[in-house]
Amino acid sequence: MSSVDKVTDAEGTPDVEQPWAELGLKEDEYQRIRDILGRRPTSAELAMYSVMWSEHCSYKSSKVHLRTFGDLPRSEALLVGMGENAGVVDIGDGWAVTFKIESHNHPSFVEPYQGAATGIGGIVRDIISMGARPIGVMDPLRFGPAYAPDTRRVLPGVVAGIGGYGNCLGLPNIGGETVFDACYAGNPLVNALAVGALRHEDLKLAKASGPGNLVVLFGARTGGDGIGGVSVLASETFGDEGPAKRPSVQVGDPFTEKLLIECCVEIYAADLVVGIQDLGGAGLSCATSELASAGDGGMRVELDKVPLRDSSLSPEEILMSESQERMCAIVEPSKIDEFLAICAKWDVTVCVIGEVTEGDRLEITWHGEQIVDVPPETVAHEGPVYQRPLARPEWQDDLQADSAVRLPRPESYDALRELALRMVATPNLADKKWITEQYDHYVRGNTALAQPEDSGVLRVDEQTGRGVAISTDGNGRFCKLDPYEGARLAVAEAYRNVATVGARPLAVSDCLNFGSPEEPAVMWQFQQAISGIADACRELELPVTGGNVSFYNQTGDVAIHPTPVIGVLGTLEDVARRTPMGLRRDSEDVLLLVGAKTGLDLDGSEWAYAEHDHIGGRPPRLDLQAERRLAEALDRLAEGGLVSAAHDVSDGGLWQSIAEACIRGEAGVEIDLTSTLTDEALDEVPMGAERLFVALFSETATRALVAVPEDKLDDALVAIGDDVPVTRIGLVTGDDILIDDLRLPVADVATAWRGTFPAIFA
Structure with missing residues (x-):
């Protein structure tokens, strides 16, 4: 030739x-x-x-x-769906936004800096190609154990690449997650999301x-x-x-x-x-x-x-x-x-x-x-189009039978106090400022909220204040236990995070990270996750606008946890009314737990993984109609100006939400959680430290911690409505976190929370 x-x-x-x-x-x-x-x-x-x-x-x-x-039923807001470079949705007043999430996993393992940098560059060009000006980026990341030598090789390069490229473009990085799990040790996940704004007539x-x-x-x-x-x-x-x-x-x-x-x-x-x-x-x-x-x-x-x-x-x-x-x-x-x-x-x-x-x-x-x-x-x-063989793995039943409920729990308040400080310092829950401070959050001047808030919020129209909120979420442990339910929970958490900042969820983009499609067990996980996402979006009336599939995420015959990462975009008529997560110091705002009561949901939890290296059981049960009602209640609170702060409850349970809200606002709280547990949890868990442990570390879905000014409490309860459970749990006051018989100075909690990453990577 x-x-x-x-x-x-x-x-x-x-x-x-x-x-x-x-x-x-x-x-x-x-x-x-x-x-x-x-x-x-x-x-x-x-x-x-x-x-x-x-x-x-x-x-x-x-x-x-x-x-x-x-x-899925077509949304009236959807202007461009799957099949184009990125999805486009109408946000009102002639404005549209385009957003998409993609992966750059393998290149980022081979060459961390350039792999991550070009992941940002590529997703931004997808946004440009729709006729939009890019206005922000996000970076959901997954690595092996934080203390592993290869994590210390890959993570700093990835973070430098994301920051180096995004900062030079003049695009604010407004959110994402950084998760550590042994399953990602040989195959980190570097996902990137970008969002752009355009007038309807400029669509390409x-x-x-x-x-x-x-x-x-x-x-x-x-x-x-x-x-x-x-x-x-x-x-x-x-x-x-x-x-x-x-x-x-x-x-x-x-x-x-x-x-x-x-x-x-x-x-x-x-x-x-x-x-x-x-x-x-x-x-x-x-x-x-x-x-x-x-x-x-x-x-x-x-x-x-x-x-x-x-x-x-x-x-x-x-x-x-x-x-x-x-x-x-x-x-x-x-x-x-x-x-x-x-x-x-x-x-x-x-x-x-x-x-x-x-x-x-x-x-x-x-x-x-x-x-x-x-x-x-x-x-x-x-x-070619393949109908790959799929089969539920033989080990799935044994995995689900191995519940975390059997694991030893703290039996005294002293042990519970020590656990609380350890948990906020675990790499998955600790302050990520070492990472996020390498990103510019406020360039262009339109960022209303950014990390570590529940969602990033960007102003789109400077005249009216109209804007968008975006959150990315995914829990590989939950998906390992049950890929269908785990995927539904990922949609629900991203949806809840957008609602928590006062936005109305509008559309979904997904990045589906899985092992080899040539493995029947992986294809079963994939099919189950797709079904879970579709069913959740159907029930929440969210269109899937596009995204990315990333297969072959495994080393040898060991696959990562099935990890669908879900991006949800919501709209705010005026970003000035967004709801932050930080409590107002000395405000004496009333604290409410809004949504579901707390059950015995320890399977797949951060506590089980961090304290016992355990993954087993079944993920939390999810009622998507209850999730929808919670989101609508949070929207009414924000629109009525009835809420001072709100923070979703997810990884790490209610303790993590309380700790982060207190640290963010440098505020103390006095809380009583005796009435927040389900009857089942009350029946199965002894009184005292063990019962408080469940109230603090269970990861029951569909919950939000909400702070309301006392003079607006009655109006807030009316806005929440009778069909959403709500429990008054305490006040914002003082310098300590006082929960029943557990007392911790906010300063001590903040020190533990902030100390992890500098110790590992500095």
């Missing part, structure tokens, strides 16, 4: 051996490509199909299950319409970094010595992306593009095939016109390169001069590389020789 493999060569040399297996294709997939083309593929075509048919790009193992989301889609319109590549030059990149790396399990294939991880340049953002915003304002697509996974292979397949014609591209950083790149490498900070636009010839002028103004490299054609083929040439001639839909949308 010659150095440039032309279509005519492929037609005349059908028996040439090709490296389809090395590129990640199965034998039947390679044969299918030959059947589609009626010949062997050229080397350039083989490169395109291999990256586009990878698990990361084609979703070939997950499509059959993701269709469940398409059956990824389609190449109008024969004669020009295909324009603009942004950074194409280099050898990221050849195969995430499309290959994220489609394979890590071995004991790392992944078998290690393509170059992409290298990010946030300053180029900042110029690209401003260039795109000006181009959109001038209405200069027919369609637009960012270049992420699979690079030009993805952008050209997806634009062409979504349009009303074909496309012809001259690949040798692509601006390069490395002149030695072959056509196949150019097509597979996942170099960052690149966009591909479809532009009418009459508007190209203005388009080029705006790119020049922002010092953005730009080149016309082709045109939209009358036909139905994607044709690519290299110095005049045709190297690609394919139906674009077969590359972009008609790849």
Whole structure:
């Protein structure tokens, strides 16, 4: 085969051996490509199909299950749903927001800084491609044990990459989570969410319409970094010595992306593009095939016109390169001069590389020789679809039978006091300021709430104060115990967090992190989690706008916990009325526990894991209609100006919520929890320290800690309503946390909470 493999060569040399297996294709997939083309593929075509048919790009193992989301009732607020670069929802007054969450897990393990940085860059370009200006980012992270040597290698690099890229873009990082669990030791999860704002009329889609319109590549030059990149790396399990294939991880340049953002915003304002697509996974292979397949014609591209950083790149490498900070636009010839002028103004490299054609083929040439001639839909949308075998694992029954209720609990108040200080200092519950202080939360001046609040809140419209709240949540332990219920709980917690700050939940984006789809147990977990998310969204009337599937998150034959991370976006008519989590010092506000009473929900809890290294039993029971009523009550409290502070109750139980609310406001409390337990818990747990332990550390769902001014208490109770349980539990007062017979100075709790991360990572 010659150095440039032309279509005519492929037609005349059908028996040439090709490296389809090395590129990640199965034998039947390679044969299918030959059947589609009626010949062997050229080397350039083989490169395109291999990256586009990878698990990361084609979703070939997950499509059959993701269709469940398409059956959800359509929300009136949904402007763009699944299938585009990001979902778009209407938030009122002609404003829309676009948001999406994706993974960059494997690249971040191989090269923590660049893997995480380019994860931020990639998700931001998805937002740009919808016609929006990015306004914020979030970062849900999962690592191995905090004290493990490899965590100390990976975490600082990941955090530096997220901060280094996001800060340079001038985007506030408003939330996320950092979770530690042994299951992520060889396979950390680095998920990234971005949100953007746009006017309805500025919405853009990824389609190449109008024969004669020009295909324009603009942004950074194409280099050898990221050849195969995430499309290959994220489609394979890590071995004991790392992944078998290690393509170059992409290298990010946030300053180029900042110029690209401003260039795109000006181009959109001038209405200069027919369609637009960012270049992420699979690079030009993805952008050209997806634009062409979504349009009303074909496309012809001259690949040798692509601006390069490395002149030695072959056509196949150019097509597979996942170099960052690149966009591909479809532009009418009459508007190209203005388009080029705006790119020049922002010092953005730009080149016309082709045109939209009358036909139905994607044709690519290299110095005049045709190297690609394919139906674009077969590359972009008609790849293999697998109905993978799935089976409930044999160990599931034993795991669920091993309840944490049997574990030893503190029997004295002294032991309970020591436990309370240990728990706030565990890595999963401790202050994450060592991480979050590396991020800029308030750049652009529109951040109303940020970490460690329950949700990040951003102002969208400076005239009216209209804005959005976003939370990301997921609990891998709960999903390990029961992937269906665990996924429902993840939706519920993110939903509750958005409601707790006074916003109305509106839409969902999800990042589904699982092990190898070739394992029947993993596919069972995946199918169950999808069903749980869909059922929760149906009951809460939330559309799933899009997201990401990340498979092969395992080392050898050991998979991570099934970890669906859920992002929920909500709206506020005025961000000035958002509800913070910190109690007001010396306010003597009344404290209420609103929502469910506390049951004996210790299975999968942070206490069981942190104190006993135990995962077993069943996750907390969930009543989604009760969850919905709680959210509506919290919204009424905020809208009526009846609440001083609110904090959801989840990881670590009510103790963690009380501790964080007190530390945040430097306020003490006096609390009595005797009436907060369910009858079942009262019957099964002895009085005294053990009963108080359950009240403090149980992780019963559908609860919020709420502070209300005493002179507004009656109105607040009316706003909460008769159909939402509410218990008056105490007052905000003094400098200590006094709960029944347990007393702890807020200063001591704060010292324990703040000391963990500096001790590990400083």
